[in-house]
Amino acid sequence: MLKEKIDGLLDRVQKPARYMGGEMNAVLKDPDSVAIRYAFAFPDVYEVGMSHLGSRILYDIINKREDALCERVFTPWVDMADLMRQENVPLFSLETRSPIRGFDMLGITLQYEMSYTNILELLDLAGIPLHSEDRTWDDPIVIAGGPCAFNPEPLHHFIDAFSIGDGEISTLETIDVVKACKAEGVSRQECLRRLSRLRGVYVPSLYEASYNEDGTLKSFEPTEEGVPRTVVKNMVADLDKAEYPESVIVPFMEIVHDRINIEVLRGCTRGCRFCQAGMIYRPVRERSVEHILDLAKKLIDETGYEEITLSSLSTGDYTCLPQLAHELMERFAEKRVALSLPSLRLDSNLKQTLEETQKVRKSSLTYAMEAGTQRLRDVINKGITEENLTSSVGDAFASGWSSVKLYFMFGLPTETLEDLDGIADLASKVVRKYFETPKSVRAKGLRVNCSASCFVPKPFTPFQWEPQDTIEQFEEKQKHLCHIMHIKGVEFNWHEPQVSFLEAVFARGDRRTADALEAAWRLGCRFDGWTDQFRFDKWMEAFAQTGVKPEFYANRRREKDELLPWAFIDAGVTQQYLWREYERAVQAQTTPDCRKGCQGCGLKRFEGACEGR
Amino acid sequence: MLLQFQKGDIVRHLGLLDLQRTMQRALRRSNLPVAYSKGFNPHMVMSFASALSSGIAGDAELLDVSLSGETTEEECLAAMNRVLPPALQASRVRLVDDRFPKVSAALRTVRYRITLHGGEARRIAEDVPAFLAQEEIMAVRKTKKSETLVNIRPMIHELTAEVDEQADTAVLEARVSFVEQATLKPDLLMEALCAHAQAELPRCEIRRTQLLGEVDGQPVPLIDL
CATH class of the missing domain: 3.30.750.210 (Transcription Regulator spoIIAA)
Incomplete structure (x- = not known):
């Protein structure tokens, strides 16, 4: 019945291949033959999620087990999500079109902060309670991993357990634990407790945070004996011994990295x-x-x-x-x-x-210069020089390349106007190098694509204490850049500072930011990484509703001795x-x-x- | 090589380009001696006998692929089924001479099975004899550029209906023209039939079940020509 209903929906949405399944090399297993059914979610659309290597590795690793199966799910695009709600179709897996809520485990990969509302969207469409404490054994154990799990706190309320570090290890270990718990019939709470004892696994409900008057973190402690104070990341020591897929799904539709x-x-x-x-x-x-x-x-x-x-x-x-x-x-x-x-x-x-x-x-060549002057590149320790760039593009032009991409960031610590001018200077030098290359060897049609993104300070980097530029500062710098980047042969792109601002809030957010995230999703925010869906006004409304001050997280300088929300992780x-x-x-x-x-x-x-x- | 394959229900939404790419990759994996075009950017010499619209499933679609080496029909069928996903499995292979005119040129008619759901399915099915008894059935054929009024009656070669009372469905079997100037799309047929029966267009599933050529005025499966 559900399968027919889904089939009917596919007639009415854009890009039905996103929800179709049935691709070459998709793994189909008999659900009755396994102890653990694992749903693996990438909280974005199919063509983005299917391009992610880590998910492919974990899909393969889980399906290699005899006692487990793994099926995929992605965030349905807004047209599909709205139809599913209207027609009462719960979130389903691609392989067998089974309801996600019925799986034993739901793994979610955290690749970028702007996908967080999509996680709430997934849980809600699946009919899984948003908050960890409201879930029962009728719901899967919800586990999240990936780079953003290194500061898991903004998601603490929605995720049962985080896996920190290389996923190959804890994906298998957490399956073992959940399988044993289900076989023994222990409580969900006990299962979470056992998970917390695994290396690299963080169970947020077993910890408590308190705050100082100035809003900074005062303490962060486990609430019971036996729960580790420090969560140490997992690491695969030898890649040759780690499992790697020898067969991968070949999508029908074109995906980002096909x-x-x-x-x-x-x-x-x-x-x-x-x-x-x-x-x-x-x-x-x-x-x-x-x-x-x-x-x-x-x-x-x-x-x-x-x-x-x-x-x-x-x-x-x-x-x-x-x-x-x-x-x-x-x-x-x-x-x-x-x-x-x-x-x-x-x-x-x-x-x-x-x-x-x-x-x-x-194809085109990409050079990540990151900053416009040598001084600023030294600050960020990007050990490349102008000479590296010019000699390399010189070689490339002489070998027949004519398309070059240059990546920069702005809003970096210690940055001045001179550093911004350096960006235009480097772009001009690339153009000059092309015209210095003899016509007989260079290819026609020079294209220098230059893009500048707003710097976002991240946890576990030397800049984790640094304030991000305010949106106004970014906009001013952007204006300057647009002005100086009028160079023949150069196309200049920039990113919206509003998105980077939110990224900065959640990259270094603490537990309290979870409320703002939930409020934003309730106000209709989803697919925030997609320009056509991004609603900054709704986000600001969500912050106002919940009393969360985004500037406190994005634009504040932290002191050396401040207790950082992610300090309990050994990365x-x-x-x-x-x-x-x-x-x-x-x-x-x-x-x-x-x-x-x-x-x-x-x-x-x-x-x-x-x-x- | 003529490869007869199904476009199964779960992949019925595949468009032509996606299906083409999938077939190319399957051919690469099959290790069959596929011929490549000459030129700067060589590509496989292959074509579908007829493009099937997104949303329509097919039981016996046909892919025409040029081969450059020796092989057998059995080998080709086994090789392709090893590399095609379950929903696109092949049912037959026929090796034909390259001199054979392009298979698509021989296409005359196709068969559709249209399953109607819901309360009005029965009434529509029962209207089929009266619908066919008309000498002329005028319908508006829409193309990207224009809308033209055409008589579709001569394009309907066979049309039968069967009602399944228990399931609240009716199944239409239709054989319609599929040549350049006179192709009758199943949705236009349904539109005209429903208009005649004075019924709302019901939810329906459409499968193309056969591609047919003609020998002595008789329909013959395209692959057998």
Whole structure:
């Protein structure tokens, strides 16, 4: 009956393929043959969620278990969500179109703050009570993980347990615990208690926060014995031993990253001070060339895809990249497989590798400069120079590329107008480099796409104590940028500061921000990351309703000794290291890549981390 | 290679481009000796006998693929079914000469099975004989550019109806023209029939069940031509 109703809805929505399921390599298991039915949710639309590598890994890991199955769910787009409410259709899984509420576990991945209202939307559409304390065994255990779980507090009320760190480990361990609890018939509360004892698992209902008069956090303590005071992140020490999918779902509709995606390394040791991923995914771990080649072959055979991307935070840092690229091109040229290399840094020695990959397809090159002057790049420890950029684009133009993307941030700590002018200066130099390249070798149609986003200070970075620029400051700087970025051949894009402001609130929010989040969702906010859906007025109304002051979270400077809402998490990097880095930052002192010498970030405390260094 | 496959209910919303991409990927995975076009950006030489609209399921759709090497019908069928998702499984393969005219050119009529739901299904079904008894059935055919009044009676070759009293449904079986100047879409047929029966358009599921050519004035499955 439900299946027919769903089928009827699909006639009436845009992009029905989002809800269709039935793709190549989707895993269909008999629900009666397993002990745990796990629904995995990405809180955005299908084509975004299906592009996420981590979800693919966990889908594979769960489905490899004999005693469990994993089915997918995404946030229905607004047209579908409204129809579902109107027709009383509960949120359903793609594989078997079963109600999500009937699953044993619901895993939600937290990739960006602006997806938080979509989590409430998912829970509500599923008929699962929004608040953890209102749930019973008729509801799944709701677990969330991903980078945003490193400050879980804004979601504390809605999530039963958070998984912190590499998901491969606690996904399996939490399944074991829930399975045992269900078999033994223990209470849901007892199940949560047992989950809290797993490494890397945080059960917010077992902790209590109190606040000072000035609004800062006073204390944060477990409410019962046996619940750890510090939650230590999980870490996979050896990527070659970690499970990696050898077959992935091939969607019918085009998705954002529609290709084979192989993670070649995890973590980054460059130490860019604005970058949360570079801190929380430490240490650097590489997958071996043999393993990657083996995965590539299997995945090409299993999917029929015509493109492979080698992904990581910084693929240019992969030790054997030239050898790997060469081998991949040689082995799969006959199958017309193209190779794309995202996240390359300019200072990697890439010329030959680029020449290899362009044999098959030419895409645009992206350079993340992040800041306009050397001084500011030193502040944020982005160890690239103008010379790196100009020589690299020079090489690229000479090899036939004509399309270049430049990424910058503004609103960075210590920033002045001079730093903004540096952005225009760099863009002009790229244009000049193109025209200096002889006409006989350069490709036609220069395109320099330059984008500047508003800086958002994140937890577990050296800038976690820093205020974000106010919306007014951002707007003023934006005006200036638009004025100076009128350069022939350059297209300039910027991001709305309102979205970045909210991102900053929830990135460093405490438990009290959960009320504002819920109020915003009740006022109709969802898909806040989508410009056409974003309603800043509703958000401000939600803050006013709940008495939450967003500026307190976004625009306030924190003192060194302030108890931060996320301080109970051991993310590997220590608070002492982060503060040391902060002090170096404001003096524009750089810190070298730790592969060239240990900087004492704290990861060496973890077993198996930084081996051989 | 002519590949006869189903477009199952759960994937009936697939559009032509998505289906095309899916078939290309399946062909790549199948390791069959698929022929590529010459030129700077080689692509597989393949086409559907007839594009099936999004929202309509199909029992026996036809994909025409050029091969460049030796293989057998059994091998092709097994290879494709290994790589196609359950909702797009193939039922038959026929290897034909490349000189064969494009299969789509031989298409004359198609069969639809239209399942009507709801209270008026029965009344519509019972109106079929009277509907067919008309010498002329005028209906408005809409295209992107224009609306034209056409007589659709000659395009209806067969139309029967059966009522399932218990399920509150009726099933229409229709064979209609499918050639360039005279293609009768199932929704236009339904519109005209409901207008005649003075009934609201009910909820209906449409499946295309056969693609047919013609030999000596008789319908013959396209794949057998």
